[in-house]
Amino acid sequence: MTADDFLTVTDLHAGYGEARVLHGVNLSVGRGEICAILGPNGAGKTTLLRALSGMVRVRGAVRLDGADLTRRPPDAVARRGVAHVPEGRGTFMPLTVEENLRLGAFVRRGRGEVEADLERIYGYFPVLRERLRQPAGSLSGGEQQMLAIGRALMLRPRLLLLDEPSLGLAPMVTRELFRIVQTINEQERTTVVVVEQNAHLALDVAGRAHVLETGRIVLSGSAEQIRADEQVAQSYLGYRV
């Protein structure tokens, strides 16, 4: 562990009832870094994110910038600056696009800042401005994913958790989304943890990556190292060596 570890996860166990999913995950994410969590279906990627934001019961420790987040409920974790874009995007379907975005800033005070942040989000995602008064449920999948990321940014998060942003989207749309995530990371120094099946895209934007398999981290390294690793290449990237 280095001095600038922003998020540290120590011996994290989590599961649903009798089903254990994570068996002692250790990882650390540097401040301002994009960290990719790769791995096959059922490896526990989504559960790992849910454990970080308090949505599942855990054993072990989660620390964010020195503060203990372990076993805090999701609303308390959000108030500590962790924005989680969940699997399925968590859209408030019948509410309008603008209401969805404002909900992202629910725990923040300071009206002026929130208004300014809405403008900032429209800067990243101009299509949302055109759809302000529409019910969020009427947006296309890609637009809903933009809305979900926009909603998360409205928290001014210190840590952004993205669960499979590419799911169900066309490759072009996904590339665009990852480009924006990278821009956000660079401009706002937001630390990002992204869970992805599409390892190519994730490794393009990530600094470090961890490979999760049946609830354990089996490989960690810089994005280049992971990309170069033959075993990963075969298992997850679909390369023929």
Added chain:
Amino acid sequence: MAGFLQQIIEGLGAGAIYASLALALVLIYQFTGIVNFAQGEMAMFSTYIAWQFVAGGMPFWLALVLTLAVSFAGGMLIERVLIRPVEGAHELTVVIVSVGLFIFVNAAAGWIWTFLIKDFPNPFPGGAIEAGGLTVGFSTLGILAVVGVVMGLLYLLFQHTKIGLGMRAVATNPESARLVGIRVGWTLALGWGLAATVGAVSGILVAPLLFLEPNMMGGVLIYAFAAATLGGFDSPAGAVAGGLIVGVAETLAGAYVGFIGSDLKIGVPLVIILGVLLVRPQGLFGRAAVERV
């Protein structure tokens, strides 16, 4: 023709009362997915509290405000103590809890205030406005005005305040609401508090027309169920429209359909419930459960 319009006005007056109790039912259903069978009894209990205040010499309108405040706190308390432990349990469990609450509140009111009927003061003056052959009692006008104000306040709360936005978020996607930092448990309690308050209004409005006794709300609850079913259990505006329609239908059926008269009027809401469930189960204003994935 004037007679017909007269019946409609009477119907709207009755309907406004059903509407307010239906609104209370819908509020709780939206937030917790629970059909609260105890809603009428909670309203009845609130009405007794108001009666107690007035009997103690308090001016009516002050008693009303205090009663609404007590009802709000009581509704929140019920959610925290009784409903929270069964949150997320099987629907039947929750229904049984609300039926248990019904019996408990009913018995408690009987124990505290006895089952003897009591006179409840009518806050509105006795006269009436007469115009074009129509007679509209101040009482009817007052009831319509009060329900209108309650509706307006709820609309402002839900559409124009941050806490209202948070409540709508919890109603549509509790898990996601938690992730943006909303305290979902307290929001649900707030929903129960609001529902208890709106229900109290319906009890206090109906008490001067009936007599105050522990079983007072039984009939009103059935009409409110019909109203909520007709309007759609997930639509507050629908509950109000449903309440007014049920009130008018009941009055017209009583006046013009010979064999119904005043004895069979209670059958009207049941026919409405059955009809809606057969033809349009989501109600007039309700959303069918279809969404894009």
